[in-house]
Amino acid sequence: MDKTAIPENIEAIISDVDGVLVDSMSFHAQAWKTSFKEAGIDIEKEEIYILEGSNHRGIIEKIFEKQGMVPDEEDIEQIHKRKKELFFKNQKAYVFDGMDETFKSLQTKFKLAVVSGSDRAIVETLMGKFYPKIFNTIIAGTDVEKGKPDPEPYLTAVEKLAVQKDKCIVLENAPLGVEAAKNAGLFCIAVPTYVSADLLKKADIVVRDHRELVEYLCSLLD
Incomplete structure (x- = not known):
């Protein structure tokens, strides 16, 4: 170095x-993947690794943008809430x-x-x-x-x-x-x-x- x-x-x-x-990060990525899937959007964990560092709003907006969509406040709140639940439940x-x-x-x-x-x-x-x-x-x-x-x-x-x-x-x-x-x-x-x-x-x-x-x-x- x-x-x-x-x-x-x-x-x-x-x-x-x-x-x-x-x-x-793998636990964050899996939680995001599942929460997006429940909202009808399929993503790969690698997409979250690239977006790592952005806050929840930024991640949700960027994933929706890739789908040609724009999230409303209810989308952001629900996906964010579900992601947190999944992370705390499954992270090791x-x-x-x-x-x-x-x-x-x-x-x-x-x-x-x-x-x-x-x-x-x-x-x-x-x-x-x-x-x-x-x-x-x-x-x-x-x-x-x-x-x-x-x-x-x-x-x-x-x-x-x-x-x-x-x-x-x-x-x-x-x-x-x-x-x-x-x-x-x-x-x-x-x-x-x-x-x-x-x-x-x-x-x-x-x-x-x-x-x-x-x-x-x-x-x-x-």
């Missing part, structure tokens, strides 16, 4: 949740090896935030289970008007952390998330968890896997 462009004097690390901190998410211990160490030196397109209830549940009392702030998809790839989620995190943008790095695994980070003017490191590395090429650095990501994060503690 080329570290030549890594910002100096980093003060904050902002991370996506699903696919970076927690291996949970787990932490990527070494990430929880790494962030326990990082919290001694850096301000930490998570930025997710998922609902606050889902994010808080995952963080409470796997990363309790580690992150200074949580920005969920339901906390912002515009989800990824809009910069609003990441700019909101920067504001909450009270740091300068050039003192932050973002950890992402999704194309829309990388785009959001770059639209916010932030340095971004991406890990190809569910999509190919080619789809993450807008990131400043693309690591091979979570092992390399952990190695990089640990190097920041030196």
Whole structure:
């Protein structure tokens, strides 16, 4: 991994949740697939991986758009509600090896935030289970008007952390998330968890896997 462009004097690390901190995206994708099918729309899980990072409204609108349709507020509310029910019922998410211990160490030196397109209830549940009392702030998809790839989620995190943008790095695994980070003017490191590395090429650095990501994060503690 080329570290030549890594910002100096980093003060904050902002991370996506699903696919970076927690291996949970397959459960999100299945919940979306089922909830859309119940609404009469057939999709593949891979379509959700590409849209990962967008909030629920953005995902529903984009799936409907591909079908040549426009969802009304009742569509959005019902599909969203059903998706949450299915996720909480069926998810068996787990932490990527070494990430929880790494962030326990990082919290001694850096301000930490998570930025997710998922609902606050889902994010808080995952963080409470796997990363309790580690992150200074949580920005969920339901906390912002515009989800990824809009910069609003990441700019909101920067504001909450009270740091300068050039003192932050973002950890992402999704194309829309990388785009959001770059639209916010932030340095971004991406890990190809569910999509190919080619789809993450807008990131400043693309690591091979979570092992390399952990190695990089640990190097920041030196």
